[in-house]
Amino acid sequence: MSLDSAQLNEGRAFDPYGAHRDDPYSFLAGLGEAEPVFYAPLLNAWCVTRREDMVAVLRDDRNFSARDHNPRSSVELPEDVSRMLRTWRGAGALAVGSLDPPEHTRIRDVLNVGFTPARVRAFEPTIREIAAGLAERVAASAEFDFITAFAVPYALEVICRRLGIPAEYLDRLRTWSEQRIELMMLQSSTDPDRLREFARGLMDFGAFARSLAHERLASPQDDLISELLHDGKAGRTLTVDEVAVQIPTLIFAGHMTCAEALGTIFFQQLGSPGGWAEVVDGRITPRDLVEEGLRFDSPLAGMYRTALHDVEVGGVQLAAGSRLLLLYGAVGRDSRVRACPAGFSPGSESSSHLAFGQGIHFCLGAVFARTELEVAIEVLAARMPDLALVPGPPPRHRPVFPLRALSALPVRQSASAEFR
Numbered sequence: 032m033s034l035d036s037a038q039l040n041e042g043r044a045f046d047p048y049g050a051h052r053d054d055p056y057s058f059l060a061g062l063g064e065a066e067p068v069f070y071a072p073l074l075n076a077w078c079v080t081r082r083e084d085m086v087a088v089l090r091d092d093r094n095f096s097a098r099d100h101n102p103r104s105s106v107e108l109p110e111d112v113s114r115m116l117r118t119w120r121g122a123g124a125l126a127v128g129s130l131d132p133p134e135h136t137r138i139r140d141v142l143n144v145g146f147t148p149a150r151v152r153a154f155e156p157t158i159r160e161i162a163a164g165l166a167e168r169v170a171a172s173a174e175f176d177f178i179t180a181f182a183v184p185y186a187l188e189v190i191c192r193r194l195g196i197p198a199e200y201l202d203r204l205r206t207w208s209e210q211r212i213e214l215m216m217l218q219s220s221t222d223p224d225r226l227r228e229f230a231r232g233l234m235d236f237g238a239f240a241r242s243l244a245h246e247r248l249a250s251p252q253d254d255l256i257s258e259l260l261h262d263g264k265a266g267r268t269l270t271v272d273e274v275a276v277q278i279p280t281l282i283f284a285g286h287m288t289c290a291e292a293l294g295t296i297f298f299q300q301l302g303s304p305g306g307w308a309e310v311v312d313g314r315i316t317p318r319d320l321v322e323e324g325l326r327f328d329s330p331l332a333g334m335y336r337t338a339l340h341d342v343e344v345g346g347v348q349l350a351a352g353s354r355l356l357l358l359y360g361a362v363g364r365d366s367r368v369r370a371c372p373a374g375f376s377p378g379s380e381s382s383s384h385l386a387f388g389q390g391i392h393f394c395l396g397a398v399f400a401r402t403e404l405e406v407a408i409e410v411l412a413a414r415m416p417d418l419a420l421v422p423g424p425p426p427r428h429r430p431v432f433p434l435r436a437l438s439a440l441p442v443r444q445s446a447s448a449e450f451r
């Protein structure tokens with residue numbers, strides 16, 4: 032098959048912002064083996080659903096680039112908003128996720144040192160302290176929204192503490208991250224003044240990151256940003272511009288995904304009869320629960336790549352310049368691998384997944400994220416053994432694909448727990 036402009040208008044009506052927002056996987060399962068690579072006009076991308084095809088793309092940096100890997104808004108943005116979106120990070124340096132070799136290799140080698148298993152282990156007591164503090168705070172309410180009261184603030188505070196960002200900035204960082212999501216994934220028109228406000232928020236985010244990097248260059252502290260700049264434990268350094276551009280990425284990539292994973296895990300496990308009791312009494316381990324959550328609904332369900340040359344993927348001939356969406360989340364739902372991929376059952380079968388990607392862009396924070404998620408489960412199981420979902424309709428996913436974020440998850444403690 033070869034791609035021409037007529038075929039661009041064909042393809043499959045995959046709509047993860049609308050009809051398939053809560054469950055993109057049934058649609059993908061419907062196409063199954065017959066069409067493992069299909070064109071989705073709404074995303075203007077070729078969707079790749081089989082592990083072997085994704086891995087082939089991820090291993091081939093001669094034919095595929097990560098330069099344009101983020102989702103795009105399908106709404107035409109006002110010119111000043113587009114300009115701010117192009118420039119908010121500052122001129123020059125690119126975030127690690129958009130780099131191709133050899134630049135990617137140089138930057139990633141320095142970043143890696145901050146997230147090795149040994150460094151994550153050394154930081155674990157801090158993660159535990161943050162989880163315990165937040166659990167204590169939410170435990171004061173009989174009912175709360177798990178996403179906004181625990182998952183998001185927890186994940187944000189953890190990555191900010193690792194970077195060395197003072198707590199007074201947490202609220203602003205939360206707002207800026209939200210504004211970034213809205214602008215990147217916007218699929219329907221909205222008030223131009225609202226877009227301008229979001230874009231100005233991003234400009235502030237970029238300015239904040241640059242000023243923080245300059246501050247740490249001038250007066251280093253015992254934190255990751257200083258280490259990246261000062262030849263500390265890393266043994267190599269980045270320039271102040273290179274560090275400034277990584278800061279928003281580390282904050283964003285480091286907290287949205289973990290918060291989403293917690294949302295999925297708690298929704299599924301609390302929703303299964305007796306499920307939370309099995310976690311509390313240790314029949315289900317935090318590790319199994321985390322892996323099953325990552326498999327069942329991978330928090331970053333996909334990422335884009337661009338074909339640099341005419342190339343074949345999964346038997347489909349693509350023209351140079353084609354955009355591909357590697358649907359990492361589909362790997363966990365592969366019926367060739369798992370008898371019942373749509374069921375959530377931690378520990379019962381292998382939770383094989385591709386939730387952290389693969390190849391040179393494999394998630395920088397995979398060990399960190401797994402630790403962070405396991406600690407949250409352990410701490411909450413100990414502090415809130417009676418946690419339960421508030422009865423009601425199932426929570427909706429936000430229209431922010433390929434992020435898989437629940438909009439809210441109302442939970443409660445049983446009456447006896449309230450008065451502990």
Ligand code: HEM
Nearest residue numbers: 127128284285288289330334386387388392394395396400
């Ligand atoms: C459950 C949580 C997480 C999930 C599911 C996740 C998922 C992913 C995936 C799928 C990729 C590959 C993207 C691609 O192929 O283009 C990635 C890359 C990345 N992740 Fe994560 N991530 C998580 C947590 C974190 C954390 C905690 C950090 C903080 C350090 C982080 C930082 C990054 C960075 C910087 C990259 C880009 C790496 C590169 O391009 O070399 N992630 N992540």
